[in-house]
Amino acid sequence: MTARDLGLPSRVPAPGLPERVTIWEVGPRDGLQNEDAVVPVEVKLEFLDRLADAGLTTVEATSFVHPKWVPQLADAEELLAGLTPRDGVRYPVLVPNERGLDRALAAGVRHIAIFASATETFANRNLNRTLDSQMAMFEPVVSRAVAEGLDVRGYVSMCWGDPWEGAVEPGAVVSVGRRLLDMGCSQLSLGDTIGVATAGHVAALVNAFTDAGTPVSALAxxxxxxxxxxxxxxxxxxxxxxxxxxxxxxxxxxxxxxxxATGNLATEDLVWCLDGLGVDTGVDLDKLADTSAWMATKLGRPSPSRVVRALRG
Incomplete structure (x- = not known):
C-alpha cells in the first residue's frame, strides 16, 4: 500500500498538544518572492483561491515592498484588485515602511505585517538600518495602521541564528519582540530564517518570552x-x-x-504531521496537495514537499 492509497496518516493523538492550530500560509508572498521568472498575476490569483478552497483561513497575499528589491511582487495592487475575498479568510500583506502602508490603505487592506530583525547585522543588510533605527521606521507604520483599525503582525527574523553573528541569545530576541508588541503589534512571528534552530533552543526562546510577561497566545x-x-x-x-x-x-x-536560508516548512508536511497527532487545522490535505502539485507545474519543477511528492509524485 502506498502513501497515495493511504491518503491520510493514522490519527493517534499525543498528550500536551493544542486541540487546534492556525496555519498562517505564506506561500503566495514568502514562497513566490524568490522566483526568478515572474509568475503571472492570473496564476497567483488562482493559487490564492485554491489555498482558501483547501481550508486555509490566513493566506499572506503579497508585499508592498519596492519593486526594485522584489520584482516578483511588483503586481501587488493588480493582485489585490483582482482578488475575490472569501468569508472567514484573511489576506494579510507585508508592509516595509510608511509608503508601503499608504499603498496598503489605498488597496483596502485590513491586515498587515512588518518585518524586523533580531540582530544588528541582518537589520543592516535587510533594511539598511540599525536595531534601534528599524524601530524608528516601524513606529509610525504601526501607530497609523492601528489608528486606521488594521491588525498588525510583527515578524522577527534571525531568532535562533544569524549567518554573520552566529547563535542569537533569547534575550536579544525578546527585547526586539517586546518593542514591537508595545508599539501595537497583535502577534509576533518568530522566524528561524536560516533553519538552525533545534527543539531545546525553541523551548528556551518561548520560555524567555513568557517569563518576560508575553502571553504565549501572542507568539507564532x-x-x-x-x-x-x-x-x-x-x-x-x-x-x-x-x-x-x-x-x-x-x-x-x-x-x-x-x-x-532554504525553503520554508511545507504546509502539506505540517498538516500531515498535525493530522497524525490529532491536532485540527481545518485544512483539506488532498486539496492542498493538488494545489501545490499544480503550482509546481507552473514553476516548472517538482515540489520540495515530501508529502506532495508522496501523494502526487
Missing part, C-alpha cells in the same frame, strides 16, 4: 527546514503553548537577503 513560529528540523521544532513550540504556525504550500520560499 516560522521555521525553515535547512537542517530538517522544522517539524520537530514546530511540535516543541506547540508543546509550549504556541498555536499559530507559519508554513508555505509546497515548501516554496526562503529569504532573498540570506543566502543560507
Amino acid at each position: 513560529v516560522h521555521f525553515h527546514d535547512t537542517y530538517g528540523q522544522a517539524l520537530a521544532n514546530t511540535v516543541e513550540a506547540l508543546r509550549h503553548g504556541v498555536t499559530t504556525v507559519d508554513s508555505s504550500a509546497g515548501g516554496l520560499g526562503g529569504c532573498p537577503y540570506a543566502e543560507s
Whole structure:
C-alpha cells in the first residue's frame, strides 16, 4: 500500500498538544518572492483561491515592498484588485515602511505585517538600518495602521541564528519582540530564517518570552527546514503553548537577503504531521496537495514537499 492509497496518516493523538492550530500560509508572498521568472498575476490569483478552497483561513497575499528589491511582487495592487475575498479568510500583506502602508490603505487592506530583525547585522543588510533605527521606521507604520483599525503582525527574523553573528541569545530576541508588541503589534512571528534552530533552543526562546510577561497566545513560529528540523521544532513550540504556525504550500520560499536560508516548512508536511497527532487545522490535505502539485507545474519543477511528492509524485 502506498502513501497515495493511504491518503491520510493514522490519527493517534499525543498528550500536551493544542486541540487546534492556525496555519498562517505564506506561500503566495514568502514562497513566490524568490522566483526568478515572474509568475503571472492570473496564476497567483488562482493559487490564492485554491489555498482558501483547501481550508486555509490566513493566506499572506503579497508585499508592498519596492519593486526594485522584489520584482516578483511588483503586481501587488493588480493582485489585490483582482482578488475575490472569501468569508472567514484573511489576506494579510507585508508592509516595509510608511509608503508601503499608504499603498496598503489605498488597496483596502485590513491586515498587515512588518518585518524586523533580531540582530544588528541582518537589520543592516535587510533594511539598511540599525536595531534601534528599524524601530524608528516601524513606529509610525504601526501607530497609523492601528489608528486606521488594521491588525498588525510583527515578524522577527534571525531568532535562533544569524549567518554573520552566529547563535542569537533569547534575550536579544525578546527585547526586539517586546518593542514591537508595545508599539501595537497583535502577534509576533518568530522566524528561524536560516533553519538552525533545534527543539531545546525553541523551548528556551518561548520560555524567555513568557517569563518576560508575553502571553504565549501572542507568539507564532516560522521555521525553515535547512537542517530538517522544522517539524520537530514546530511540535516543541506547540508543546509550549504556541498555536499559530507559519508554513508555505509546497515548501516554496526562503529569504532573498540570506543566502543560507532554504525553503520554508511545507504546509502539506505540517498538516500531515498535525493530522497524525490529532491536532485540527481545518485544512483539506488532498486539496492542498493538488494545489501545490499544480503550482509546481507552473514553476516548472517538482515540489520540495515530501508529502506532495508522496501523494502526487
